[in-house]
Amino acid sequence: MMSAYAAVYAFALMGAGFAAVVLIAAKVFRPSVPYARKESTYECGIPAVGSSEVKLNIRFHAFALLFVLFDVELLYVYPWAVAARELGRVALLEMGAFLAVLFLGLAFAWRKGALSWE
């Protein structure tokens, strides 16, 4: 099992190394003839209007918060799911209660309108 985790480090290194090698090699081989008009921001062929820091929908923030809540709960569910067979019916009931609370949370967010985009 130790060598398996050594392989994980090797994979992480290889991922970073692959990206570095490919991007740097392409930089060596490709032509580079920049000029101002080529480097301008693309906006369908007309000069860009204003800054790129536009106003954003606040919904992105709400969904990010909801994601963090549910993702952490997913992490609680996984260890239980691994042991669900050995733990038996009591643990099933407990997880049922946990999931019911989770579902109530989702229903609350739904009722409050946090799940609708408009």
Add this chain to the structure above:
Amino acid sequence: MTSSSPKPASVKASLPEPVLNDKNGILMTNRRWPIEQWARPWSLPGYRNGAMMLAGIVLGILAGGALIGELSKWGDRLYALMGSFAAAKGISTVAVEAVWIAIKVLIVLHVILLNGLWSIWWERKISAHIQSRVGPTYAGGFHGWAQTILDGVKLFLKEDITPAAADQWVHALAPAIVIAPCIAAFAPVLFGSELAAARLDVGALYIFAFAGISVIGVVMAGWASGNKYSLLGGLRAAAQIVSYELPRGFSVVPVIMFAGSLDLSVIVSAQSGFWWGMAPRWFVFYPVVGQVAFLIFLIASIAETNRTPFDIPEAESELVGGFHTEYSGMKWSVFFLAEYAYVLLGSFLLATFFLGGGGSPLPWTPFTLVPSWVWMLAKAMLMMFVFLWVRWTLPRLRVDQLMDVNWKFLLPWSFANIALAGLYLAFWLK
């Protein structure tokens, strides 16, 4: 109308004569698709040759696979050979381990790269045939097989434009942040019943964790480009990928409950065996729970890869190209390499979690002789075909519909699915 203009009769004479079929005298331009012939497709030479070629390819792969046998055995032999060589030369076992890990990592990296070539060509062919075109035909000769290789060379040598308004460092770093966790996520992926680069006891969790990192690269790309389209595309991509991770994770919980492990090879071996001596005990065949989990995982996997019908982040008719609007050349192709690698990852995960991994679908002799990696590859390719098929069949969802599908449909149903799986554990599977 002037009086000196030519008479209508002479205009009519300049038109070509209507072409008639010399066999039945019907106007050729009025020709319909020969449906009568398709009632007996085997009489059509094109159909016959194509079907025989396809059968030849399938039989060739099966025969070649049976001849090669289990790849993991060859790996064990190579490892033993390396060990005896090192013992003869007095090299330490740590060096042998390091070389062995390097070989495995390089093989998996080549799987990812070859998948880029193969699946892009395949997607172009499938999309073309769905739209009554033929797709790449010329490059390389045989059905345009060299098209993606030439595209790759072209992208490698193409000028890479970084806009003046962009944050240069973040702009250059974003593709690396997308591809690096993608490659790392392939460490525990099973390519056969025992064939994996690293057998991790938390394999499933590891894959979800690493695949989730790539979204940071997407947001960086959107933010650093200095372009409104990129920014909107990047944030939409973040909202979508992050949201669909929840049903994707929750839909696998029944599988983990039945298998009792996060180790992918344990999940596969939990699906071995057959009901009534013929129906495979794959998780997709567990009544209701299996099908619901499979569908939710499939939909969420398609959404995770930002492909149509969930391609809101790069919706080309409203956001130009989304987060990769300002990317070109190698950086752009790294984004697409990562996208197709995630399609491959999703296909292998679907095959592993729901379709019995490397197990044979039928318990009888010619099927059980085929090595597990051939079955695994066949199931993964079937799932990849579903990914490509869905992309070219369904229209794009609106951004609010996209969020509604996830939060109001997939997520509650995945909770209900876990509850039903709990009832199965309590009363049926024990």
